[in-house]
Amino acid sequence: QQQVKQSPQSLIVQKGGIPIINCAYENTAFDYFPWYQQFPGKGPALLIAIRPDVSEKKEGRFTISFNKSAKQFSLHIMDSQPGDSATYFCAASQFTSSGTYKYIFGTGTRLKVLA
Amino acid sequence: NAGVTQTPKFRILKIGQSMTLQCAQDMNHNYMYWYRQDPGMGLKLIYYSVGAGITDKGEVPNGYNVSRSTTEDFPLRLELAAPSQTSVYFCASRELWDRVSPLHFGNGTRLTVT
Numbered sequence: 001q002q003q004v005k006q007s008p009q010s011l012i013v014q015k016g017g018i019p020i021i022n023c024a025y026e027n028t029a030f031d032y033f034p035w036y037q038q039f040p041g042k043g044p045a046l047l048i049a050i051r052p053d054v055s056e057k058k059e060g061r062f063t064i065s066f067n068k069s070a071k072q073f074s075l076h077i078m079d080s081q082p083g084d085s086a087t088y089f090c091a092a093s094q095f096t097s098s099g100t101y102k103y104i105f106g107t108g109t110r111l112k113v114l115a
Numbered sequence: 116n117a118g119v120t121q122t123p124k125f126r127i128l129k130i131g132q133s134m135t136l137q138c139a140q141d142m143n144h145n146y147m148y149w150y151r152q153d154p155g156m157g158l159k160l161i162y163y164s165v166g167a168g169i170t171d172k173g174e175v176p177n178g179y180n181v182s183r184s185t186t187e188d189f190p191l192r193l194e195l196a197a198p199s200q201t202s203v204y205f206c207a208s209r210e211l212w213d214r215v216s217p218l219h220f221g222n223g224t225r226l227t228v229t
Contacts, residue, residue, distance in 0.1 A: 009155065032214035043119070043205050043220025044158070089157060093214040098163075098171050100146055101214040105158040 003027055004092050006106030013080055014114050021075045021109045023090035028071070032093035034103070035064065035075050039086050047088070048075070080113045087111070117141050121206050121221035128196040128228045136191040136224050138206030146209045147189040148218065149173075149181065151202040158205065164189055165212070196228045 005024045013019045023033075034049035050057045050064040050073065057064045061078040077084055087110050091103040122137045140147065149161040160173030164183040178200060180192040189208075193200060203225050207218040 006157070034217070036218075041222065043207070043222050044218070045220065046217035049215065049217075095214075096163075096171070098165050098169070100163070100165050100212045102148070102160060102163060102173070103158075103218065105150075107155055107157040 003104045004090060004106045006090050006109060008109060009107070010110040010112075012112045012114065015080065015082060017080050017113070019077050019080055019084075019111055019113070021088055021090070021111070022072065023074065023106050024070075024072045025092050026071065027092070027094070030092035030094060030104075032101070033064070033066065033073050034091050034093070035062075036089045036091065036105075037086050038089065038108075044089055077111075080111075082113045082115045085112050119206055119208055119219050119221035121204075121224050123224060124222070125225045126227070128193075128226065130196060130198065130228060132196050133192070133194050134196065134226075136193070136204055136206075136226070138189045138191065138221060139187050140189075140206075140208040140219070141187065142208060142210065142219065143186060144208035144210050144219070145186065146212065146216075147183070148207045148209075149179075149189070149191045150205045150207065151175065152205060152223070153202050161191065161204075193226075198228050200226065201228045202226060 035047045036044035037047040038044040063076040066073040090106040148163040150158040162181040164170045207220045209216045
């Protein structure tokens, strides 16, 4: 059962464009929503994250928009650059019976920014 | 800082063979995780550990085993490899138990079972 649905699967934009990646979730117990960026041959790395009590968070050219009532959140990349070409994963945090938090990841979006 | 180190980078196994994927971190993190990444499927949690001697199953544990004898090491064992285990495996660690502590990933092990 896919608990975090991510779209689109792939995305191509021109340099300077604003790619938008969307995620939706069902479990209202999720309480933290990070985005990870992965370059080829590397492991994912944290890009930006948001708590559900905030509707928007910006870090540099990256913005998360969060809609709690719709159970949706999205990543916007302003003034995209070829160096932003990577795979992006959204995730949602879930508390476990072992007393730690684990992430449920989306299926990933492969972004290509054309020069 | 080495961070999270995974070995080997690549491996080809025959059906039925066994192997251990190694993971070591030098950040003194208590929490460690094994994920597999398949095309179009995202990252699926296999096993995780909240400290030495404590492990627990994730979403897709079947066919795998783990152990955590030290804080630094968290090896993943594949017994009787199957083609369905062809994947890229990532080990990760995090410093704190809370939700905001980021995952630090290794660079992965690409495994092919034929």
